[in-house]
Amino acid sequence: MAEEFFSNLKCRECGRLYPKKAIHVCEFDFGPLEAAYDYDKIKDAISRKKIESRPQSMWRYRELFPIDEDPTVGLQVGFTPLVKADRLAKALGVKELYVKNDAVNYPTLSFKDRVVSVALSRAKELGFETVACASTGNLANSVAANAASAGLPSYVLIPADLEQGKVLNSLVYGTHVIGIHGPYDQVNRLCSEIAGKYGWGFVNVNLRPYYAEGSKSMGFEIIEQMGWQIPAHTVVPMASGSLLTKIHKAYQEAVKVGLVEESKFFVHGAQATGCGPISEAHKNGSDLIKPVQKPDTIAKSLAIGTPADGYYAVRVMRETEGSAEAATDQEIIDAIKLLSETEGIFAETAGGVTLACAQKLIASGKLPKNEPIVLCITGNGLKTAEAVADHIGAPRCINPSLKEFDAMLSTSGELVNSN
Numbered sequence: 001m002a003e004e005f006f007s008n009l010k011c012r013e014c015g016r017l018y019p020k021k022a023i024h025v026c027e028f029d030f031g032p033l034e035a036a037y038d039y040d041k042i043k044d045a046i047s048r049k050k051i052e053s054r055p056q057s058m059w060r061y062r063e064l065f066p067i068d069e070d071p072t073v074g075l076q077v078g079f080t081p082l083v084k085a086d087r088l089a090k091a092l093g094v095k096e097l098y099v100k101n102d103a104v105n106y107p108t109l110s111f112k113d114r115v116v117s118v119a120l121s122r123a124k125e126l127g128f129e130t131v132a133c134a135s136t137g138n139l140a141n142s143v144a145a146n147a148a149s150a151g152l153p154s155y156v157l158i159p160a161d162l163e164q165g166k167v168l169n170s171l172v173y174g175t176h177v178i179g180i181h182g183p184y185d186q187v188n189r190l191c192s193e194i195a196g197k198y199g200w201g202f203v204n205v206n207l208r209p210y211y212a213e214g215s216k217s218m219g220f221e222i223i224e225q226m227g228w229q230i231p232a233h234t235v236v237p238m239a240s241g242s243l244l245t246k247i248h249k250a251y252q253e254a255v256k257v258g259l260v261e262e263s264k265f266f267v268h269g270a271q272a273t274g275c276g277p278i279s280e281a282h283k284n285g286s287d288l289i290k291p292v293q294k295p296d297t298i299a300k301s302l303a304i305g306t307p308a309d310g311y312y313a314v315r316v317m318r319e320t321e322g323s324a325e326a327a328t329d330q331e332i333i334d335a336i337k338l339l340s341e342t343e344g345i346f347a348e349t350a351g352g353v354t355l356a357c358a359q360k361l362i363a364s365g366k367l368p369k370n371e372p373i374v375l376c377i378t379g380n381g382l383k384t385a386e387a388v389a390d391h392i393g394a395p396r397c398i399n400p401s402l403k404e405f406d407a408m409l410s411t412s413g414e415l416v417n418s419n
């Protein structure tokens, strides 16, 4: 891959250009740096046909990711199913509904594999020998697994009191897991200090401009799987707000490089009421994200009190005339069950947030019933099973006897037909 499509890093605030190094903030105004591309060159280099002929992974859109050579990490990541969810659509009273199902993303069952495969491919190009991240769950799992398969030593920093299941999901890959005591907000500063002193590539700190671009793949895939169309409505869960802004960027880029016709689309954001600073700001018609000091929600993967991209997420929702909603714990649990029972898809709590918020947006008329809607499901329910464990009942137990089976069915009134 000699051709250079990825040209620079660029400040999102002042537009100053920076070299493609492991840096993430502008020296002048501390604005976040973002990857910039030569779209004319990309337009000449790709086509729908060319993309369709490539392997079914996120890397079929490789010209639109910030790496110089061919990718080296996460080659199987992405191209998860876009499920036409007719039974769920019926339950919600809408005409055309799709679920983008990253609960089955490879290899660690969340959308984080997308961002990590770009971050680690770029980390190798930049010469990093050790990679790391700070995370409360999905990201740690993904860095641990993808680093293992790339043969890179990795360190993941997690809260010292994190649930055992999530810790296990990182430890098993042989990564170094470091528990941090005290307020997790201070972990980011520690990460910057470690990156500076030891020269490590932190995927969500000094490699953040590369990492964040990986989320665009979800947007490109939705467009292709919709038959090369941008869906009228996309509902996206928000933690830092980055995924929402990157899906928006993907839709815009697909138009720019000639993959899809320009069309009107709305991007909607979903959060939990126990930590919904971005939804709150959007609802109040404000750009100001008021930090949440003590997040209180079962949707822990979305519980970021000071969301780094919150301001930009609000801007995207406003520009596209989308809306924002927030869901309570009970609504999240009910939505997880509804998605499971109608479509056979068991989503993590963040997925419950997306569906619950979509239900509220449909009820308020902000999601019209007769236009295509895509729900972004970002992670697998097996990772947050404890959130629903007490709400789904328990098996009924009998001895291995037909008589007992008959008795059980007739007592519960399930017996319809027997002889």
Ligand SMILES: [Zn+2]
Pocket: 011, 012, 013, 014, 015, 016, 026, 027, 028, 029, 030, 031
């Ligand atoms: Zn700047």
